[in-house]
Amino acid sequence: MTATITYSHGTQSDDSVESVFPKGFYWGAATAAYQIEGAWNEDGKGESIWDHFSHTPGKIKNRDTGDHACDSYHRWREDIALMRAMNLNSYRFSISWPRIQPAGSGPANSKGIDHYSRFVDALLEAGIRPFVTLYHWDLPQALEHAGGWPNRHTASRYADYVDLVARALGDRVSNWMLFNEPSAFLHLGYLEGKHAPGRKSLFAFLRASHTVNLAQGAGFRALKATRPSARVGTAFNMSACEPATDSAEDQLAADRAHAITNLWFLSPAFTGRYPEALAFFPETAIGLKPGDRAHMRVPLDFIGINLYYRTIASVSRGILRVVSPQQWLFPVRMAGGEQGPKTDIGWEVWPKALYEIVARITRDFNRPQIEITESGCAYNDGPDGNGVIRDTRRTEYLRQHLHWLARAIAEGADVRGYHAWSLFDNFEWAEGYSQRFGLAYVDFKTQQRTIKESGRWYAKVAAEGRVEARS
Numbered sequence: 495m496t497a498t499i500t501y502s503h504g505t506q507s508d509d510s511v512e513s514v515f516p517k518g519f520y521w522g523a524a525t526a527a528y529q530i531e532g533a534w535n536e537d538g539k540g541e542s543i544w545d546h547f548s549h550t551p552g553k554i555k556n557r558d559t560g561d562h563a564c565d566s567y568h569r570w571r572e573d574i575a576l577m578r579a580m581n582l583n584s585y586r587f588s589i590s591w592p593r594i595q596p597a598g599s600g601p602a603n604s605k606g607i608d609h610y611s612r613f614v615d616a617l618l619e620a621g622i623r624p625f626v627t628l629y630h631w632d633l634p635q636a637l638e639h640a641g642g643w644p645n646r647h648t649a650s651r652y653a654d655y656v657d658l659v660a661r662a663l664g665d666r667v668s669n670w671m672l673f674n675e676p677s678a679f680l681h682l683g684y685l686e687g688k689h690a691p692g693r694k695s696l697f698a699f700l701r702a703s704h705t706v707n708l709a710q711g712a713g714f715r716a717l718k719a720t721r722p723s724a725r726v727g728t729a730f731n732m733s734a735c736e737p738a739t740d741s742a743e744d745q746l747a748a749d750r751a752h753a754i755t756n757l758w759f760l761s762p763a764f765t766g767r768y769p770e771a772l773a774f775f776p777e778t779a780i781g782l783k784p785g786d787r788a789h790m791r792v793p794l795d796f797i798g799i800n801l802y803y804r805t806i807a808s809v810s811r812g813i814l815r816v817v818s819p820q821q822w823l824f825p826v827r828m829a830g831g832e833q834g835p836k837t838d839i840g841w842e843v844w845p846k847a848l849y850e851i852v853a854r855i856t857r858d859f860n861r862p863q864i865e866i867t868e869s870g871c872a873y874n875d876g877p878d879g880n881g882v883i884r885d886t887r888r889t890e891y892l893r894q895h896l897h898w899l900a901r902a903i904a905e906g907a908d909v910r911g912y913h914a915w916s917l918f919d920n921f922e923w924a925e926g927y928s929q930r931f932g933l934a935y936v937d938f939k940t941q942q943r944t945i946k947e948s949g950r951w952y953a954k955v956a957a958e959g960r961v962e963a964r965s
């Protein structure tokens with residue numbers, strides 16, 4: 495699992511031929527409850543850590559909040575019409591835990607359940623697969639008061655919540671993700687403090703990581719107990735980790751970066767163990783108890799991959815001069831690449847990274863089922879004088895990523911679907927509304943949605959199941 499792989503550089507795929515995708519491939523788009531729903535305190539919904547965080551001055555750019563967002567809680571019929579206009583046959587969305595359990599425990603709030611139930615029915619009627627994320631970062635604030643993810647009891651609360659949702663929707667929803675990007679929300683929320691709940695503690699981060707691994711196991715078993723035929727995975731944030739130079743030290747750093755970024759929540763599920771490259775971790779700091787290995791281990795039915803960029807790893811020279819908990823924890827320097835163009839949020843465009851990670855996961859995990867659960871870019875193009883959004887850079891981004899994905903499939907990867915992030919512009923966490931990732935443009939004053947040129951292009955790809963050759 496720690497095999498070293500060689501990377502050849504280059505931003506271009508061999509896109510001089512068209513790429514044809516397998517029959518039955520899922521063409522989708524992804525969103526998350528807090529980023530689109532709004533209606534933050536309606537119909538009995540409880541406060542989430544993101545409500546709390548965004549209502550705290552200084553946390554979010556421009557003091558933006560998700561209070562109204564895209565108002566999808568009320569406008570979901572319009573959202574489905576957009577999906578239909580883009581020929582999508584899969585929609586990845588998340589359920590807001592505090593809509594189901596306002597205080598994070600106890601019986602289900604029927605209004606919350608009814609909302610998602612109606613929505614799922616409407617998706618199915620439109621011929622769109624509901625692809626449901628159970629946790630996309632909006633923990634009930636009451637559970638944060640009780641210690642949040644660093645408290646290992648939160649794993650049991652999570653399993654109870656999963657059970658409620660599975661009972662209510664599992665007769666119609668067959669495809670589930672337990673978590674969205676565990677590594678991202680734990681780093682940003684517990685170590686760096688940039689996301690909710692805004693903690694900056696190495697100890698909290700380690701404990702929270704372990705609870706989430708336990709919760710992944712407990713949630714999987716809860717879902718399967720209620721719905722044995724459910725297909726259950728997690729959407730992991732992944733990155734192709736390349737060594738900065740050919741030196742043996744940097745190669746080791748790249749292996750470590752891979753373990754930290756891509757395996758920390760995947761290995762516990764598949765093997766019951768934290769990745770070998772991280773063996774220097776004190777298990778007591780993580781809070782590992784006898785029996786935990788067996789609890790974390792669950793045979794996920796598919797691996798969801800969210801990928802936005804590659805990572806360049808090098809040995810950290812700062813290891814002896816400890817300057818931050820992160821450096822102590824990860825004596826590896828990880829940075830984005832600098833060779834490709836940058837999107838408006840500053841992330842390097844490197845489409846081959848999608849191919850690299852899909853190929854590596856395919857090889858190292860014995861050809862698992864894979865879903866691309868997120869892939870996309872922030873470009874802030876707005877309407878021109880005729881109301882047309884000519885976001886050609888986004889079309890090019892998607893085109894190149896899809897060519898590389900097709901190549902991984904042609905070489906044997908079992909990829910079932912691709913979900914563009916995002917269906918439409920929405921609340922981009924600490925960036926507020928300043929970064930537009932959508933296939934459709936949202937005017938946040940009027941809530942009008944307009945399909946961008948990239949969305950029209952994607953609609954054609956979805957209808958035909960192929961991406962044209964470079965013209």
Ligand code: FCB
Binds near residue numbers: 675
């Ligand atoms: C991912 C998140 C998603 C979105 C994109 C841009 O890390 O899963 O919610 O914010 O980034």
